[in-house]
Amino acid sequence: METTVVPGICRNCLAYCPILVTVEDGRAVHVTGDPQAPAFDGYSCPKGRALPAQHNDPARLTHCLQRQADGNFARIDSSLAMDQVAAKVQEVLARHGPRAVAMYRGSGQVSHPSSAPIMGAWLRAIGSRMNFSAASIDKPAEYTSVAMHGNWHAGLQTFETSDTWIMVGANPVIAKSNGGPLNNPGTRLKEAQQRGMQLVVIDPRRTETAKRAAVHLQLRPGTDAVLLAGLIHIILADGLLDADFVAANAVGLDALRDGVARYTPGFVAGVADVPVDKLLTAARIFGSGKRGGVVCSTGPSFSTHSNLSYYLALCLNTLCGRWAREGDNAPNPNVLLPAFQPRAQPYAPYPVVSDRPMRVHGLMENASGVPTAALADEILLDGDGQIKVLLCLGGNPVLAWPDQEKTEAALRKLELLVVLDYRMTATAQFAHYVVPPPLSLELPGTTQMVESLKYYGVSRGYAMPWAQYTPAIARVPAGSDLLDDGAFFFGLAQRMGLQLDWVNQRGQGPNLEGPSQTIRLDMARVPTTDDMIGLACSDARVPLDVVKSHVHGKVYDLDVRVLPREPGCSAMLQLGDPTMLQELRDLQPASAQWVADPAFPLTLVCRRANNFMNSVGAGLADLDRGRTHTPACMHPQDLAALGIPEGALIEVRSRHGTMLARVEADDSLRIGLVSVVHGFGGSATHAGPDDDLPLGSVTRLVGMDERDPISGIPRMSALPIAVRATPSRG
Ligand SMILES: Nc1nc2c(c(=O)[nH]1)N[C@H]1C(S)=C(S)[C@@H](COP(=O)(O)OP(=O)(O)OC[C@H]3O[C@@H](n4cnc5c(=O)[nH]c(N)nc54)[C@H](O)[C@@H]3O)O[C@H]1N2
């Protein structure tokens, strides 16, 4: 037997940790963090260490499947599957036009960064704009807030160089999320604390991250916009703003000052239910620090008023001048992306909504794209423009889109559903065709995806210029017939006689670091994954070959300083966006949002778990450790008051629907909250008669009645609920 240990990159989440993979006869058998890789200290998490279990999972799909008339699935040759899918798409296009064909990209494509560009090229080639993605039900306000406020050419000041930092509804220690350090976040936070960083965490739970905070504001869920308006009020009242920075780079200060006038510390502390002295301390820490940043993640994104919360966070950054300044060492100036010379100047705001309406919910295409929250209704609503075909790339709509029952009805109504996934998911059960790809260790990859995260919001990805390439490390399962996600769309294009153009986009909305690059593909030959990586890196600052030569990855010594504002640049950041200030005026503390409804006395909040990546992990013994039900965490005091024993099966009810979960005690929560891990459960349609597991998806509680007017994201956290034990089934 041949055994080797090979360096690679875990691509299960956007941390992209460097790993060492032990391979026996082409099979991955063991994964650890790579101690030789710079800046990660050999870190790995349970999901990374479970890569061999994921790759060698006996339940993994090794062939394309086609649903038969009796509902069962039968193997189909991958080439034949592409013939049939291409023919069906042609037929629907001829009958209904390009709007009838839609794509949904989920988070499974983060391990295959080269597939989305091919998929996007295919969709452009057929003339459809229906390019939905999980981003619009994740943190759409990243995009909308930047459109209204503007962004900064050189990016936020970095966590690594800051002495104060505010995290709003983010738990990077577990989720490697937004704006926190991604490389071994627990250790980085500890180091930051040791060098004196004053961290402020705004979260209704005393999270692993909050434990490192100088101030933890354990707010009432859904009051983030009020709390952030309060922080701005205090900073303005105390004169802690950077007046020179604001005068030179922003407009709208007076309007913002008026807007936050009524958000006095006493008022805000009452609404958010936090101690007033802690609120004052948090504002003063942030306002008087030398360098810092405020970043938001899913907590405020899911809890209503997300555009406003994210917008006010950007305003706080601008008021205190928290953007990278002239002469600063540039935050990652690109390694595998083209060379970039950042400047201390704004990217101007741009229109947050387009003039292209969706057919439902009064929504428009907007800065966060086409709204996925509207997709099920777009499929269900008969008439011109109805979506008939859905191609689902690395996503699991049944466990991710709002309103599970509606999602399932929509999937049943489709004329063609193709699911590209390596396992028979709750969504794949509805598919006409399931197309399995090789998994990450069987494909080459690079860290370019993480570099490009900065195009999707503020302060994301790595500040350090770090890059790595990994070749394919393991062999695909013997006898399998798998299709790289990109090769599938290329194959469809070939069969449909389409010319595909690969586009390397260099920014967000109209704000580009440089011109986007369009490369015409040779349609005679299916590109390999390495070909696609080559296309994506064709104008890299550091040539791909150099990156390849450092097998454990490397932090490049790029001495790039932020230059001053370009002569002739007149862009200004906007502190007084009229839509946002109107929403701030309209926020009514006496409104239903903050008044307890006796029928739904508890509040659901979102949560990520270390062993699961959304719906991936359940069903893998290494990760779920026999846990089959959705965990719902409650404070022991609440459990005692309700007489619910730990481990009991509970029914969680919202105004919209019900789900089943298994209760766990957790004293890190505010009283009155139920924190439920997203991604568990199955499909109700395919449940057996005594099967309660499929009723475990938190999406069953979420409806579209309460949704964001711009992005359409529904209320998925800060959701009023009731809980009771289910004695008959527990
Ligand atoms: N109620 C509620 N709803 C939510 C959330 C919540 O917290 N609560 N969270 C929201 C958020 S933040 C997100 S990002 C979305 C997630 O929504 P989705 O992205 O739709 O859901 P995932 O469970 O991440 O699905 C990823 C799928 O990709 C597959 N996959 C993994 N690797 C590969 C690969 O290499 N190729 C292919 N083709 N497939 C692969 C996995 O098997 C999995 O089925 O859900 C959103 N919806």
Ligand SMILES: Nc1nc2c(c(=O)[nH]1)N[C@H]1C(S)=C(S)[C@@H](COP(=O)(O)OP(=O)(O)OC[C@H]3O[C@@H](n4cnc5c(=O)[nH]c(N)nc54)[C@H](O)[C@@H]3O)O[C@H]1N2
């Ligand atoms: N281990 C692991 N890592 C992941 C994922 C995973 O499933 N597992 N998923 C990935 C994905 S798709 C995403 S989008 C990111 C998400 O990354 P994060 O956004 O960091 O996700 P969470 O860890 O759930 O942290 C959200 C926090 O918001 C808090 N919260 C809930 N409601 C509110 C509120 O109203 N206001 C405030 N201020 N806080 C609130 C919750 O208590 C929770 O601690 O993680 C990514 N990384």
Ligand code: SF4
């Ligand atoms: S944090 Fe875990 S899942 Fe994410 S890249 Fe690192 S090892 Fe993989």
Ligand SMILES: [Mo]
């Ligand atoms: Mo997400």
